[in-house]
Amino acid sequence: QKEVEQNSGPLSVPEGAIASLNCTYSDRGSQSFFWYRQYSGKSPELIMSIYSNGDKEDGRFTAQLNKASQYVSLLIRDSQPSDSATYLCAVIGDSSYKLIFGSGTRLLVRP
Amino acid sequence: NAGVTQTPKFRILKIGQSMTLQCAQDMNHNYMYWYRQDPGMGLKLIYYSVGAGITDKGEVPNGYNVSRSTTEDFPLRLELAAPSQTSVYFCASSYSQGRTGNTIYFGEGSWLTVV
Secondary structure (H helix, E strand, C coil): CCCEECCCCCEEEECCCCEEEEEEECCCCCCEEEEEEECCCCCCEEEEEECCCEEEEECCEEEEEECCCCEEEEEECCCCHHHCEEEEEEEECCCCCCEEECCCEEEEEEC | CCCEEEECCEEEECCCCCEEEEEEECCCCCEEEEEEECCCCCEEEEEEEEECCEEEECCCCCCEEECCCCCCECCEEECCCCHHHCEEEEEEEECCCCCCCCCEEECCCEEEEEC
16 A cells, blocks of 8 residues: 555646545554645645644645545645646655655646 | 755766766755656655764665765765666755644756666
8 A cells, every 4th residue: 555645637627616636645643744736847846734633724725634534635726727737745654754745646727 | 045956957877877966955954855756656755864974765765875974965876777767856855854844845856867
């Protein structure tokens, strides 16, 4: 079982819709969770971090964490074509300094 | 405003050659990482370091070596290049690995092709 799993997509949504990206992780003791955005040919950039169960909102982005289900998600409201990118979920385990990435979900926002 | 600097940006190697990817950060970060990213895939951790003189293996360390003699520098060494090492390599750093304030900064990447 992969440590961090994501659906590779592509996830296609129309402009203005809500995009929902999902991620599951295997280490039940994981404490820190991150969403990165990566445009083609570029390095990843941090969008959101979340550490506690529940929702965390930042502008059009909301991260949701459910540790009991080992599940973290990212919602993008009012999706824009400029949001088209690959979104990477990353997790730091309980007893490790390693930041482990999922394989990423490609998001396409149709004008 | 340098952040994390990687060199070279592009390199073509022949099978069996050796090379070092350089990484330097000017943010006084303790933690540094090397990742590789194959086309259409996520990032795989090669090696990481929690401070000068301390390194540890990540998910895919075979075929690579690292050293951390200073806080600023974290070079990645490929001893006998193989086609399977064709990838994009990202160096990254962070101040801490605590529960908060854990922003990881990435370099711009090094594109390596082994032929």
